[in-house]
Amino acid sequence: MTQAAPTRHDAALDRWLRMYRRMLMIRRFEEEANDLYTRALMPGLAHLYIGEEAVAVGVCEALETNDYITSTHRGHGHCLAKGAELDRMFAELLGKRAGYCKGKGGSMHIADPDTGNLGANAIVGGSAGIATGAAFSARRLGTGQVAVCFFGDGALGQGLVYEVMNMAALWKLPVVYVCENNLYNEYTHNSETLAGDIMTRGPAFGVPGERVDGQDARAVYAAARAQVARARAGEGPSFLLCDTYRFMGHHVGDVSRDYYRSKAEENEWKTHRDPIRLLGEALIAEQAADPADLDAIDAEVSASVGQAVEFAKNAPYPSVDEVDDDVYA
Amino acid sequence: MSMPETETAVRQLTLGDAIREALAEEMRRDPRVLILGEDIAEAGTVFKVLTGLVDEFGPDRVLDTPISEPGFTGIAVGAAMTGLRPVVDIMFGDFIGLTMDQMVNQAAKIHYMSGGKWKVPMVMRTTMGATRRSAAQHSQSLHAWFCHVPGLKVVLPSTPHDAKGLMKSAIRDENPVAFFEDKMMYKLKGPVPEDDYTIPLGAADVKREGEDITIVATSSMVQVALGAAARLADGGISAEVVDPRTLWPLDETTILESVRKTSRAIVMDEGYGRYGVMAEIASVIAEQAFFDLEAPVKRIGAMHVPIPFSPPLEDATVPTEQTVCEAAEAMCG
Numbered sequence: 001m002t003q004a005a006p007t008r009h010d011a012a013l014d015r016w017l018r019m020y021r022r023m024l025m026i027r028r029f030e031e032e033a034n035d036l037y038t039r040a041l042m043p044g045l046a047h048l049y050i051g052e053e054a055v056a057v058g059v060c061e062a063l064e065t066n067d068y069i070t071s072t073h074r075g076h077g078h079c080l081a082k083g084a085e086l087d088r089m090f091a092e093l094l095g096k097r098a099g100y101c102k103g104k105g106g107s108m109h110i111a112d113p114d115t116g117n118l119g120a121n122a123i124v125g126g127s128a129g130i131a132t133g134a135a136f137s138a139r140r141l142g143t144g145q146v147a148v149c150f151f152g153d154g155a156l157g158q159g160l161v162y163e164v165m166n167m168a169a170l171w172k173l174p175v176v177y178v179c180e181n182n183l184y185n186e187y188t189h190n191s192e193t194l195a196g197d198i199m200t201r202g203p204a205f206g207v208p209g210e211r212v213d214g215q216d217a218r219a220v221y222a223a224a225r226a227q228v229a230r231a232r233a234g235e236g237p238s239f240l241l242c243d244t245y246r247f248m249g250h251h252v253g254d255v256s257r258d259y260y261r262s263k264a265e266e267n268e269w270k271t272h273r274d275p276i277r278l279l280g281e282a283l284i285a286e287q288a289a290d291p292a293d294l295d296a297i298d299a300e301v302s303a304s305v306g307q308a309v310e311f312a313k314n315a316p317y318p319s320v321d322e323v324d325d326d327v328y329a
Numbered sequence: 330m331s332m333p334e335t336e337t338a339v340r341q342l343t344l345g346d347a348i349r350e351a352l353a354e355e356m357r358r359d360p361r362v363l364i365l366g367e368d369i370a371e372a373g374t375v376f377k378v379l380t381g382l383v384d385e386f387g388p389d390r391v392l393d394t395p396i397s398e399p400g401f402t403g404i405a406v407g408a409a410m411t412g413l414r415p416v417v418d419i420m421f422g423d424f425i426g427l428t429m430d431q432m433v434n435q436a437a438k439i440h441y442m443s444g445g446k447w448k449v450p451m452v453m454r455t456t457m458g459a460t461r462r463s464a465a466q467h468s469q470s471l472h473a474w475f476c477h478v479p480g481l482k483v484v485l486p487s488t489p490h491d492a493k494g495l496m497k498s499a500i501r502d503e504n505p506v507a508f509f510e511d512k513m514m515y516k517l518k519g520p521v522p523e524d525d526y527t528i529p530l531g532a533a534d535v536k537r538e539g540e541d542i543t544i545v546a547t548s549s550m551v552q553v554a555l556g557a558a559a560r561l562a563d564g565g566i567s568a569e570v571v572d573p574r575t576l577w578p579l580d581e582t583t584i585l586e587s588v589r590k591t592s593r594a595i596v597m598d599e600g601y602g603r604y605g606v607m608a609e610i611a612s613v614i615a616e617q618a619f620f621d622l623e624a625p626v627k628r629i630g631a632m633h634v635p636i637p638f639s640p641p642l643e644d645a646t647v648p649t650e651q652t653v654c655e656a657a658e659a660m661c662g
Binding site: 068070099100101102103104105109111112113118119121123126127128129130131132133134135136137138140141147159160163164166167170325326327328329 | 363389394395397399400401402403404405406407408409410411412413415430431434435439440441442443444445446447448449450479480482503504
């Protein structure tokens with residue numbers, strides 16, 4: 001991975017710049033997805049991760065390549081943070097043969113065994129069993145792998161999540177449940193959907209939890225690192241609540257949002273709580289990077305994204321003959 | 330006929346024991362195989378099908394779970410994707426509704442959605458079959474639900490011999506397989522070879538040869554059909570009984586060959602008669618062998634009512650030898 005020359009060299013700084021770069025890659029990817037969608041070049045649905053980048057990047061920075069993740073309908077960020085390539089991601093979004101799922105999965109189902117990605121999942125909370133099952137395998141086979149289950153606050157309404165947390169605690173499975181609390185279950189504020197305190201849910205099963213500012217990538221990383229280490233040491237599951245915000249609509253077509261949240265609220269988050277800007281400003285304030293370094297990263301990332309989009313646009317669709325391939329293994 | 334040639338010399342096992350033997354042999358052969366479910370370890374399941382397995386394989390491979398069917402089915406899906414070959418035990422087939430998202434939206438689709446990259450080699454064992462006086466939530470035969478979903482395979486054994494060979498194939502299959510056992514047949518005895526044999530998924534079996542009418546039957550309805558065929562023979566009607574054994578994949582060839590020979594077909598299954606397995610098989614026959622038929626295809630299934638508790642009412646909902654004989658006589662008359 002090529003990077004702009006940092007002002008000051010140390011391992012931690014390399015990590016922060018890598019995370020900055022990865023967050024920016026997700027941001028530019030999602031902006032391009034938005035553009036493709038609004039120009040009717042992308043079929044289907046697009047649920048953008050803009051505003052939540054620090055969660056995926058902070059957590060995945062604490063993982064090894066062969067650790068597992070499961071993702072959500074808002075999954076592009078998780079897939080990229082875990083190591084997915086831009087060109088095959090875009091190809092999948094456009095339904096092309098070169099995509100991660102040969103065009104059969106699309107935006108909501110990107111999966112990649114090479115990076116431990118068990119798959120994005122379009123059923124809210126639907127992957128909680130899969131992530132827990134991957135942790136079950138890791139423990140049973142003694143591989144030392146850890147599984148991370150990403151889900152939103154909306155999934156806290158699903159019984160499956162609590163069933164598997166119960167079993168993960170009973171069986172001390174190496175799984176981290178990462179709840180991205182972006183405040184909205186689609187178009188409904190979670191004050192209407194969640195009773196009680198989210199942080200009491202884990203302890204009910206003996207699953208310890210931590211709440212972290214999900215806009216602070218370094219704080220997410222620190223919390224995730226501790227929970228991943230705990231899982232890897234055989235001490236069982238944990239719960240990480242990341243307070244974050246979806247800068248865009250539930251999906252690209254969700255443009256008129258006044259009926260469920262105010263522009264003032266959105267602007268507050270976008271202006272003061274942007275995770276990429278927060279990390280960039282912190283690195284500059286700490287004299288760990290200067291604005292030119294960050295601009296260079298942006299230029300490089302934007303160019304990569306642009307090339308990947310061109311690749312995807314020019315890639316062929318699958319042959320219709322392939323429609324019933326891979327129904328059965 | 331696929332029954333072993335040395336039938337008289339082969340030991341007799343119950344269907345439940347044949348399934349236990351298949352599981353035990355597969356667990357000895359492959360350390361990745363394990364079983365999850367409610368009351369399966371020391372209790373050996375409510376029907377005692379798994380009795381003793383925990384003693385041989387330990388609680389790490391015969392796991393008692395909480396009463397959380399969606400949860401442990403989901404865990405099995407993830408475990409299957411990542412190197413294990415789990416068998417989940419759903420105590421009553423009526424409870425598969427609880428597992429539907431994990432089976433239908435996850436297990437069945439993951440291979441396809443991932444462009445063939447992830448596989449889900451798991452088995453769901455569960456029960457079917459009425460007349461146990463267990464009422465509407467413990468008596469249904471809901472296997473048709475899974476037949477409707479691409480990506481799943483569905484197995485319904487009718488004999489102890491088939492149960493062992495089909496279970497071993499189900500465990501070795503790379504796909505999610507739903508295995509429905511008629512709880513009223515667990516004590517049914519039949520010859521079961523001691524050797525390691527498998528029966529391929531997708532191969533029907535002609536359980537009785539005949540000339541005048543084909544009865545395509547599944548699970549315990551095979552036993553009913555064989556009883557009916559014996560009675561029909563006394564009246565001069567020669568009935569052939571075809572057991573598909575797996576409903577998906579479906580061995581259309583064997584069914585159609587039989588129907589073309591006999592020119593009449595009854596399709597019977599203990600699922601609900603409407604929108605069910607019978608309708609599908611009858612359609613296959615109508616679409617591909619219509620001009621070989623002497624009579625319309627007849628469906629025989631469970632009545633379209635919730636299974637009642639009261640014994641005379643419950644008995645009225647299930648097809649019997651008498652039902653089959655009357656239908657066959659009318660068709661051959």
